[in-house]
């Protein structure tokens with residue numbers, strides 16, 4: 001396939017710095033995860049400097065919890081479960097989500113964009129848990145970034161893109177991709193895929209992301225992973241649209257989605273169940289990320305469309321939810337017979353000649369069942385089955401052998417791990433009956449797997465509740481920044497790390513000037529407003545790696561890892577100015593205030609954290625002495 005976008009054009013755009021890109025802690029995480037040798041402890045330390053990312057990472061690791069049986073609570077556990085590539089894409093996705101919630105493109109609804117991207121993420125995650133075409137955790141991030149091209153167009157060309165969106169609003173029958181191409185000679189699909197490729201996402205994600213809004217242009221072979229991903233993205237997009245459509249349009253969209261779901265081998269019940277789960281998670285994530293998630297549709301009712309759409313086949317198994325069957329048979333006539341029995345039973349058939357290629361094909365198509373007749377001469381069946389059973393897909397697959405009468409080799413193959421066998425000459429009715437029995441086993445296995453997922457899901461919910469409680473215990477309720485307890489624990493951790501690595505560490509203590517008179521004049525509620533807005537202003541003026549905590553009534557502490565005295569002083573000066581320029585909106589009078597800041601850096605004469613904090617305290621005292629609205633610096637004597 002051609003490169004997503006002319007490379008020189010992409011390089012130019014990238015060089016302008018106008019494309020969305022990760023910042024701060026996320027950037028540090030992305031750089032670190034590019035090095036496969038990075039110690040997990042070091043990575044965990046950097047991640048912990050961003051409590052918001054910690055919460056999202058742990059929640060994501062739990063929500064996905066692929067093969068994990070136990071809920072995850074700690075960052076290093078989340079890292080082990082997710083692995084470096086997933087953590088990198090998650091840092092990327094969440095960083096963009098934090099930094100691009102607003103922008104200059106007037107016609108672009110940033111809130112709606114992220115809310116639907118989140119739905120894409122959750123839908124892809126849920127679909128991959130069921131279809132297992134890719135790791136669910138990576139699929140979550142890929143879903144979150146699946147429409148990043150639109151954000152990029154809005155960021156790089158705010159005025160022009162606003163016009164494109166306006167034209168689309170006036171003529172909804174036109175296609176966004178065409179309008180983009182006309183106006184800017186590129187499309188969000190191509191640009192988004194180029195960005196994802198540039199960020200190092202695997203082709204199995206960015207190629208389908210490029211085509212899922214224009215599947216007619218894709219050239220993926222049927223049954224390939226890319227093809228499955230493309231169909232999954234289309235279905236995820238359809239689910240997203242249902243959640244965000246007006247109620248009157250939801251049932252028509254549901255009918256369409258059910259059709260896509262059927263193509264992916266999902267039954268009506270499975271898909272409806274999936275929708276309910278995704279919608280629930282969307283609301284939960286919406287709360288965490290402060291998004292408007294609207295009222296979620298009543299999927300149980302929407303899913304109750306006429307039962308006739310499904311037509312049932314033996315044993316109450318729906319035709320639409322037939323299995324993916326890989327068929328190996330050298331004899332043409334025999335193969336045709338087998339194929340027609342399988343297709344009549346509603347299964348999707350993939351053919352293989354057997355031999356060495358079979359394992360590759362099985363890994364690619366991921367069939368539920370293998371019907372193994374005569375293969376090309378070469379590798380014996382027993383070894384082949386043993387090879388298949390050594391893979392994850394092969395282990396879960398039902399293997400039905402078609403054997404010649406009294407064949408010694410076939411018996412060996414059966415002993416190597418086949419589930420059932422049928423002797424030739426082939427009797428089609430018997431074959432159909434054995435097929436049904438096999439299908440029931442596959443279904444039972446799938447149900448078991450779903451039950452297991454459900455249990456993992458509940459365990460994860462519990463872990464999240466625990467984590468919320470933990471977080472609440474470490475958060476200041478008034479301002480939402482970490483509290484004194486967190487500050488002290490964190491100081492101890494940072495102290496231990498810098499002593500080990502001989503790196504600098506500074507702290508600042510910020511005390512509001514003449515806060516008592518504000519309380520006295522305007523009351524405690526207005527005083528609270530002042531504290532809240534001051535905390536926001538200070539946080540906004542801080543660098544990514546610094547941590548602001550509220551340690552007392554009108555006192556804050558800032559921990560600055562990897563920072564020497566001079567850099568901390570410059571940072572304190574920035575905070576002082578931010579407070580000075582703040583206009584506190586109270587709904588009545590607009591108030592102004594200033595702060596006094598004490599700054600201190602660790603040196604080898606200090607015995608412990610207390611010594612460092614005491615020195616910063618002396619700095620505050622100095623600043624107050626100088627007449628307030630000042631930065632006091634205590635240098636070692």
Ligand SMILES: Nc1nc2c(ncn2[C@@H]2O[C@H](COP(=O)(O)OP(=O)(O)OP(=O)(O)O)[C@@H](O)[C@H]2O)c(=O)[nH]1
Nearest residue numbers: 511512513514515516517519524525527528553554
């Ligand atoms: N509104 C509000 N006030 C608080 C809170 N916690 C402490 N205070 C008040 O903060 C004020 C702190 O006043 P002081 O320590 O005297 O300091 P100041 O008036 O800022 O004077 P200087 O620090 O010397 O500039 C006291 O009036 C406390 O009652 C709170 O959570 N909300």
